[in-house]
Amino acid sequence: MNRGVLRWILAAVPFALSLVAAVVLLVVYPGVMVRISSAPAALALGVGFGISAVLGIGFLTATRVEKRRQQLLTSGAAQAKAEHIAFLARLDHEMKNPLTAIRAALAAHGIEGSPHLQVADTQATRLGSLVGDLRKLSDLQSRPLESEPVDLGQTVGDAVQAVQTYLDQLGSKRHFAVHFPTVPWRIPPVLGDADLLYLAVFNLLANAAKFTNDGDSVEVRAGEAEGWVWLEVADTGVGIPDADLPQVWDELARAANARGIAGSGLGLPLVKVVAERHGGRVALRSREGEGTAVRIDLPACRPALVRPTSG
Amino acid sequence: MSQPIKVLLVDDEAAITESLTPFLERSGLEVRTAPDGVAGLAATASWRPDIIVSDVMMPRLDGRELVRELRQQGDWTPLILLTKVDATGERSAALDEGADDYLSKPFDPDELVSRIRAVLRRSTPGTPPLSAADRLIAGDLIYDRRSRRVWLAGREVQLTPRALLLLEYLMGRPGEVHSRDRLLSTLWGFDFPASTRAVDHRVAELRRVLADDAGQPRYIETVQSLGYRFVAKVGRG
Numbered sequence: 234m235n236r237g238v239l240r241w242i243l244a245a246v247p248f249a250l251s252l253v254a255a256v257v258l259l260v261v262y263p264g265v266m267v268r269i270s271s272a273p274a275a276l277a278l279g280v281g282f283g284i285s286a287v288l289g290i291g292f293l294t295a296t297r298v299e300k301r302r303q304q305l306l307t308s309g310a311a312q313a314k315a316e317h318i319a320f321l322a323r324l325d326h327e328m329k330n331p332l333t334a335i336r337a338a339l340a341a342h343g344i345e346g347s348p349h350l351q352v353a354d355t356q357a358t359r360l361g362s363l364v365g366d367l368r369k370l371s372d373l374q375s376r377p378l379e380s381e382p383v384d385l386g387q388t389v390g391d392a393v394q395a396v397q398t399y400l401d402q403l404g405s406k407r408h409f410a411v412h413f414p415t416v417p418w419r420i421p422p423v424l425g426d427a428d429l430l431y432l433a434v435f436n437l438l439a440n441a442a443k444f445t446n447d448g449d450s451v452e453v454r455a456g457e458a459e460g461w462v463w464l465e466v467a468d469t470g471v472g473i474p475d476a477d478l479p480q481v482w483d484e485l486a487r488a489a490n491a492r493g494i495a496g497s498g499l500g501l502p503l504v505k506v507v508a509e510r511h512g513g514r515v516a517l518r519s520r521e522g523e524g525t526a527v528r529i530d531l532p533a534c535r536p537a538l539v540r541p542t543s544g
Numbered sequence: 545m546s547q548p549i550k551v552l553l554v555d556d557e558a559a560i561t562e563s564l565t566p567f568l569e570r571s572g573l574e575v576r577t578a579p580d581g582v583a584g585l586a587a588t589a590s591w592r593p594d595i596i597v598s599d600v601m602m603p604r605l606d607g608r609e610l611v612r613e614l615r616q617q618g619d620w621t622p623l624i625l626l627t628k629v630d631a632t633g634e635r636s637a638a639l640d641e642g643a644d645d646y647l648s649k650p651f652d653p654d655e656l657v658s659r660i661r662a663v664l665r666r667s668t669p670g671t672p673p674l675s676a677a678d679r680l681i682a683g684d685l686i687y688d689r690r691s692r693r694v695w696l697a698g699r700e701v702q703l704t705p706r707a708l709l710l711l712e713y714l715m716g717r718p719g720e721v722h723s724r725d726r727l728l729s730t731l732w733g734f735d736f737p738a739s740t741r742a743v744d745h746r747v748a749e750l751r752r753v754l755a756d757d758a759g760q761p762r763y764i765e766t767v768q769s770l771g772y773r774f775v776a777k778v779g780r781g
Binding site for chain 1: 557559560562563564566567570648649650651652653654704705706732739741742745
């Protein structure tokens with residue numbers, strides 16, 4: 234018998250007993266009356282207690298029901314995520330042999346001098362890297378992370394330098410401004426995988442550079458609050474249309490005004506995965522035509538947790 | 545003219561063997577194929593290929609079982625496994641079990657040919673490669689593969705796990721230039737563009753811990769715009 238039914242039966246027991254007692258009393262003592270006298274204060278106290286007890290039990294039950302509902306929702310989301318990852322693995326697995334065969338067949342035939350075969354080869358390569366990237370993204374959700382204190386200031390410095398070198402090569406210019414407070418103390422490090430955090434920060438900066446024009450500004454700022462370190466990359470770029478905002482964190486999602494700009498639609502999902510793997514979260518604000526700000530919140534590394542990087 | 549390189553291609557997918565065989569032959573190699581690990585073992589014994597290129601997932605005997613079986617028999621025919629690039633655990637297991645290299649599908653067919661030539665350049669027929677030795681010694685530097693411990697001039701040094709993996713990989717393949725991209729996909733399991741800085745950081749860590757001067761390297765040399773090379777002579781312990 235399920236627990237719900239059992240509970241109702243249990244709840245009905247006092248009533249059933251009182252029913253039996255009433256019948257017995259009616260038969261044994263017909264016409265007998267009992268008068269109960271009470272001080273009004275005691276009566277008020279009794280009534281108050283009774284109502285509180287009923288309300289209290291009601292609230293307790295409601296809280297438990299809500300908690301259970303949340304648990305079901307969370308496990309549903311976790312399951313959907315697991316299924317999504319499994320799907321990407323299958324897709325990758327099923328695509329890699331055909332793609333290998335296509336590229337080998339084209340290479341065996343020789344594509345020199347045939348624009349058509351060159352198109353086929355380029356597109357097979359592109360398809361391969363697309364599927365591979367999706368797979369890499371899903372692997373990031375489960376791969377083991379290194380854990381060492383990471384100075385985000387240094388990570389940002391390196392990433393800004395890398396993006397600037399790239400822009401210089403293109404002869405393009407952005408105004409970069411980095412603000413990491415050092416007073417009254419420096420931003421604490423975060424505990425995590427330095428390489429993946431760099432990848433996330435680099436992606437944010439590369440996006441900022443990609444969706445801005447010559448002379449635009451990119452600002453990187455950071456702060457700490459209640460055990461968290463936050464990092465925001467903001468730009469005065471093209472922004473994201475309102476209609477596209479809900480999908481920005483989805484794989485392969487690209488905004489309507491991003492179509493002319495090269496990209497995979499995997500940058501922001503990667504940032505999100507990296508942040509979440511570190512126990513953090515992400516947020517994005519954007520106005521089309523004005524710019525975009527993406528923020529990562531990461532748990533700060535407490536001094537007690539700072540260990541030597543080795544071991 | 546020297547004999548063409550004999551390649552045994554082991555894959556259960558006919559589309560792969562049928563397309564790769566003519567390509568490899570066009571590149572001047574002699575090719576035979578086998579549809580699974582059991583047939584691969586038999587062909588290795590009868591045909592004595594110079595190198596085996598094997599898929600991983602196959603019926604009867606898979607690619608990793610094939611490597612293990614060969615190595616247990618004392619057969620050190622060089623072998624390249626065609627494994628996924630992204631399964632970090634799978635890859636290091638492949639290298640640990642005696643595969644000489646690996647390449648993930650889908651790959652650039654030309655890359656396979658250059659990988660075949662590179663593996664053959666560094667291997668001596670019939671002997672285990674350095675990368676399979678339990679202990680590697682380069683002057684003052686000792687690396688124990690089993691315990692994953694490193695000693696410099698008799699003193700044990702501490703390295704992060706990725707620096708350790710990088711050192712093991714470089715010491716096992718001395719004298720070869722390894723590109724950052726290749727090191728990244730081999731040892732980190734990810735090759736997102738722009739993440740090669742990760743490799744530079746670990747090389748910097750190795751140099752710091754091993755007191756190696758980048759300008760006058762005893763161990764790790766930066767090969768301008770190409771990658772890194774382990775320059776010291778490496779022996780087995």
